Amino acid sequence: MxxxxxxxxxxxxxxxxxxxxxxxxxxxxxxxxxxxxxxxxxxxxxxxxxxxxxxxxxxxxxxxxxxxxxxxxxxxxxxxxxxxxxxxxxxxSEGRNDATATGVLFVTRQAAKRLNMPLKGARVSIQGYGNAGSIAARLFRNEGCKIVAVSDTHGGIYNEAGLDPAAVLRYKQEHGTVMGFPQAQSVNVQDVLELPCDILIPAATEGVITATNADRIQARIIAEAANGPTTPEADDILYKKGCVVIPDILANAGGVTVSYFEWVQDLQSFFWGVEEITA
Known part of the structure; x- marks a missing residue:
């Protein structure tokens, strides 16, 4: 931190x-x-x-x-x-709930630009469907990306044609898990990291990308929405493969940035609109 x-x-x-x-x-x-x-x-x-x-x-x-x-x-x-x-x-503060996922989108957009990779049509896989993961799914879909896989602690789902993030979230709220979502193939949590995709967003816990599975990851960009999802050994493997890893201290810093904005607003008793927060 x-x-x-x-x-x-x-x-x-x-x-x-x-x-x-x-x-x-x-x-x-x-x-x-x-x-x-x-x-x-x-x-x-x-x-x-x-x-x-x-x-x-x-x-x-x-x-x-x-x-x-x-x-x-x-x-x-x-x-x-x-x-x-x-x-x-x-x-x-306005924008605090979406802040972490918004930051992930902002930095991924810049990384994709450097790789000359259009976000429109890019396949996105998200490990973790809590606050950061579910909001990231919505924001990336709004950018034209295709959300092909998501997971929670119980397991994951995959649809090569793309998932509707809002429908998946409603299903999870009703059933307590994304598992069993209609018109999607059930996969395990590990599979969500290794499925064919252009952008991988680990948004759950630390240490999920290791020396054991790094070689099987197919994403061109890994945006670390979680804290410490990639081990140092895995990072070396991904670097040699040419994967761009956006580290957690940058990728998910949107949350603490808007926390700072909230603190400043509280000290001054002067509050900003969401347009100022996300400018």
Whole structure:
């Protein structure tokens, strides 16, 4: 995170923290109690001018809103700048939800231009269909790309003719997984990385592209929406193959960039429109 902020010129450092749990098995009330207790425990080290938490895996704007509210209760007044990724109603920023995927699109567009590879018609495979992956699918399709494969923790789906990202997202929300989506072939998570495509977007967890499977990856561009999806050994193999790897510290820096914008807006109590955010 420190390197990522340095790459995009943001005056933040980097740290990680969390709670070991399975939020999918918890009720909203249990999540709220845990979040508020966790915030209370770390309240001595966070603050609008010290450490500023932002959302990551298994967190969302609701969780960040609880964190802000808990910290503010201890201070005795509202402190919106203490966290980012909040709902708009409590000081969140326009464009924050789409920020990571938007950044992935921006840098991929530039990489494709350098390779003289048109995005229109390009085949895209996305490993991970959470916030970053599902939004990236929508944005890349709007650019004229063909989303040929996506996956989640349960498995993947493939359709050479292309998938409708909105329909896949609706199916996942209804069934809890993309597996079983009609008019698509079921594949395993590993296959989604190795299927024929022009652009591969690892948008899930770290260490999924390794020395074991790097030689089987067919994409010309790999845009790292996840943190650390490619091991150093795999990176060497991909380089020798001529694959362009857009590293995570650049590819997914859109999220922390708009987090910075949100922090600045909160400090000033002066909010920008989405056109200014994405300009």
């Amino acid at each position: 420190t390197w990522k902020c340095a790459v995009v010129g943001i005056p933040f450092g980097g740290a990680k923290g969390g709670v070991i749990c399975d939020p999918k098995s918890m009720t909203p009330a249990e999540l709220e109690r845990m979040t508020r207790r966790y915030t209370t425990e770390i309240s001595i080290i966070i603050g609008p001018h010290s450490d500023i938490p932002a959302p990551d895996v298994n967190t969302n704007s609701q969780v960040m809103g609880w964190m802000m509210d808990t910290y503010s209760m201890h201070e005795g007044f509202s402190v919106p700048a203490v966290v980012t990724g909040k709902p708009l109603s409590v000081g969140g």
